[in-house]
Amino acid sequence: MIVEPSPTETHRLVRAARCAGKSVGCVPTMGALHAGHVSLIERARKECDFVVGTIFVNPTQFGPNEDFSKYPRTLESDLEMCREAGADLVFTPQTSSMYAPLAQTIVRVDRLASVLEGAHRPGHFDGVSTVVTKLFNITEPDRAYFGQKDFQQQLIIRQMVEDLNHPVEIITCPIIRESDGLAMSSRNRYLSPDERQRAGRLSQALRKAKQLAQETSLAPAEISAAMIDMLRSVEGIDLQYAVITNGRTLELLTEPTEPAVALIAAKVGTTRLIDNEILHFSLRQ
Amino acid sequence: MIVEPSPTETHRLVRAARCAGKSVGCVPTMGALHAGHVSLIERARKECDFVVGTIFVNPTQFGPNEDFSKYPRTLESDLEMCREAGADLVFTPQTSSMYAPLAQTIVRVDRLASVLEGAHRPGHFDGVSTVVTKLFNITEPDRAYFGQKDFQQQLIIRQMVEDLNHPVEIITCPIIRESDGLAMSSRNRYLSPDERQRAGRLSQALRKAKQLAQETSLAPAEISAAMIDMLRSVEGIDLQYAVITNGRTLELLTEPTEPAVALIAAKVGTTRLIDNEILHFSLRQ
Numbered sequence: 001m002i003v004e005p006s007p008t009e010t011h012r013l014v015r016a017a018r019c020a021g022k023s024v025g026c027v028p029t030m031g032a033l034h035a036g037h038v039s040l041i042e043r044a045r046k047e048c049d050f051v052v053g054t055i056f057v058n059p060t061q062f063g064p065n066e067d068f069s070k071y072p073r074t075l076e077s078d079l080e081m082c083r084e085a086g087a088d089l090v091f092t093p094q095t096s097s098m099y100a101p102l103a104q105t106i107v108r109v110d111r112l113a114s115v116l117e118g119a120h121r122p123g124h125f126d127g128v129s130t131v132v133t134k135l136f137n138i139t140e141p142d143r144a145y146f147g148q149k150d151f152q153q154q155l156i157i158r159q160m161v162e163d164l165n166h167p168v169e170i171i172t173c174p175i176i177r178e179s180d181g182l183a184m185s186s187r188n189r190y191l192s193p194d195e196r197q198r199a200g201r202l203s204q205a206l207r208k209a210k211q212l213a214q215e216t217s218l219a220p221a222e223i224s225a226a227m228i229d230m231l232r233s234v235e236g237i238d239l240q241y242a243v244i245t246n247g248r249t250l251e252l253l254t255e256p257t258e259p260a261v262a263l264i265a266a267k268v269g270t271t272r273l274i275d276n277e278i279l280h281f282s283l284r285q
Numbered sequence: 286m287i288v289e290p291s292p293t294e295t296h297r298l299v300r301a302a303r304c305a306g307k308s309v310g311c312v313p314t315m316g317a318l319h320a321g322h323v324s325l326i327e328r329a330r331k332e333c334d335f336v337v338g339t340i341f342v343n344p345t346q347f348g349p350n351e352d353f354s355k356y357p358r359t360l361e362s363d364l365e366m367c368r369e370a371g372a373d374l375v376f377t378p379q380t381s382s383m384y385a386p387l388a389q390t391i392v393r394v395d396r397l398a399s400v401l402e403g404a405h406r407p408g409h410f411d412g413v414s415t416v417v418t419k420l421f422n423i424t425e426p427d428r429a430y431f432g433q434k435d436f437q438q439q440l441i442i443r444q445m446v447e448d449l450n451h452p453v454e455i456i457t458c459p460i461i462r463e464s465d466g467l468a469m470s471s472r473n474r475y476l477s478p479d480e481r482q483r484a485g486r487l488s489q490a491l492r493k494a495k496q497l498a499q500e501t502s503l504a505p506a507e508i509s510a511a512m513i514d515m516l517r518s519v520e521g522i523d524l525q526y527a528v529i530t531n532g533r534t535l536e537l538l539t540e541p542t543e544p545a546v547a548l549i550a551a552k553v554g555t556t557r558l559i560d561n562e563i564l565h566f567s568l569r570q
Contacts, residue, residue, distance in 0.1 A: 007450055015452075102534075104396050105414070105448035110389035129390070130449075137450040163390035164415075165292055165422040167300075249387075 002089045007138050010091045014139050022049035026141035031055040032072040032186035033081045036176040040145040041085035052139045053082045054091040061127030107133045109156045117152050129160050143169045149183050151276040183275045190271040198236050199268045205230045206277040209262040213279040220244040220253040238267040256281035287374045292423050295376045299424050307334035311426035316340040317357040317471035318366045321461040325430040326370035337424045338367045339376040346412030392418045394441045400535050402437050414445050428454045434468050436561040468560045475556040483521050484553045490515045491562040494547040498564040505529040505538040523552040541566035
């Protein structure tokens with residue numbers, strides 16, 4: 001496995017693989033890898049001839065009061081996990097080689113990036129769509145792999161790829177969860193033991209929503225009210241949103257139509273967590 | 286020469302050429318081709334194995350009060366000129382295949398796009414940088430050719446390519462002029478005979494600026510004052526700006542430093558024209 005910090009050299013290495021007829025899969029990450037990331041690399045390994053992981057804590061997707069400086073950096077163990085999962089190349093750029101002093105170009109997805117996470121984290125998705133465009137141009141993948149855990153992110157990247165004619169297929173992979181249901185996240189390591197226990201309630205509320213959608217004829221608003229009830233009652237959980245939206249447009253659902261997704265964001269102590277579940281309305285017309 | 290309206294098929298055809306080991310040159314145009322465009326295609330023909338022209342009157346780069354609906358459409362003669370200049374493929378998309386109803390992604394270059402043309406034509410460069418990103422993703426060129434006539438445009442595209450790591454080299458080609466100096470432009474055909482004659486004064490003012498820079502020790506502000514004097518006195522010319530700026534940042538020059546460019550925009554009758562000249566300060570320290 002090659003570890004390469006230079007954008008130019010990474011591009012050259014991937015081009016060489018392409019020219020040798022290999023299909024290219026890319027797994028963009030911010031490092032602090034866990035089993036969720038590993039599942040993306042393993043999926044890419046199954047489907048592509050040449051697998052590129054990227055590890056870059058992108059400053060432009062953090063707000064001024066967010067956790068950029070304390071975001072976990074665990075490069076050595078990250079590289080070991082990439083190796084074990086079968087990556088051929090890991091791109092590990094420095095910030096200075098990704099953003100020149102005069103850099104001034106932003107890729108902005110409009111409506112999808114303005115709600116939910118976009119409303120709570122102004123500028124976040126501009127940073128994401130811009131850096132992903134850069135990573136796609138550097139690694140020129142046939143397929144790129146994202147986790148469903150960041151549901152809105154993968155939706156925005158799909159929209160961007162379609163709108164800008166990026167020649168890449170976006171593959172969204174299932175959420176990997178801890179035994180109590182907590183969605184794997186690099187930010188889980190911020191949680192104290194007490195917070196860690198409470199955090200399991202988020203996925204419980206989502207499972208409840210999934211069950212209500214499947215087994216009752218409750219309206220989406222009633223199901224989200226049930227999620228909110230479950231979470232408002234827990235001390236130490238500061239719920240930011242718990243909604244049921246169209247799974248493509250992120251518009252709030254008023255009727256039980258699909259695609260549908262339940263989305264939650266909450267602060268547990270000082271740690272902000274997000275999670276989601278795809279819903280199926282089995283009793284709908 | 287293949288004429289292809291489909292983005293997907295165009296991408297497939299260019300990929301096939303790439304996979305056969307050919308280098309790809311792209312010449313993006315809005316049609317209404319003239320000798321300036323032809324010089325771009327001929328240059329691409331000299332430098333690349335496979336030459337793609339694109340003809341697309343991009344609605345998103347026109348303001349609400351601009352000339353989108355009356356912009357000249359001359360597809361048959363355009364294709365003939367592409368053929369004669371040696372293009373292998375001409376991409377001629379419909380608007381509906383370039384912009385889906387839910388399209389919502391914009392590529393925005395910030396500072397460079399906010400001044401001069403950007404200030405006079407709000408949103409114009411967002412439309413340009415977005416459509417050029419799309420055309421680059423569809424045609425995946427090694428080199429793309431732009432005219433120096435649209436000086437700010439080629440600068441913005443260079444900045445965008447650098448900021449987003451597009452794997453393409455931008456080649457800027459010299460302005461092609463009529464015998465009286467008027468820069469070739471698709472919009473020149475809007476001019477009445479009378480306006481056409483007056484329009485020659487723009488390039489005269491730029492030649493004057495070039496000469497003053499080369500042969501005197503006048504400051505940039507004095508040289509631009511001389512241009513303004515020459516143009517203010519002409520009836521039927523509504524000068525919008527005549528400035529001397531840094532040739533990379535477009536900041537107004539206060540000292541005779543290079544790179545330097547003199548830039549003019551003016552309405553001649555109802556037709557808005559732009560032109561420019563690179564300046565060299567021969568007597569500077």
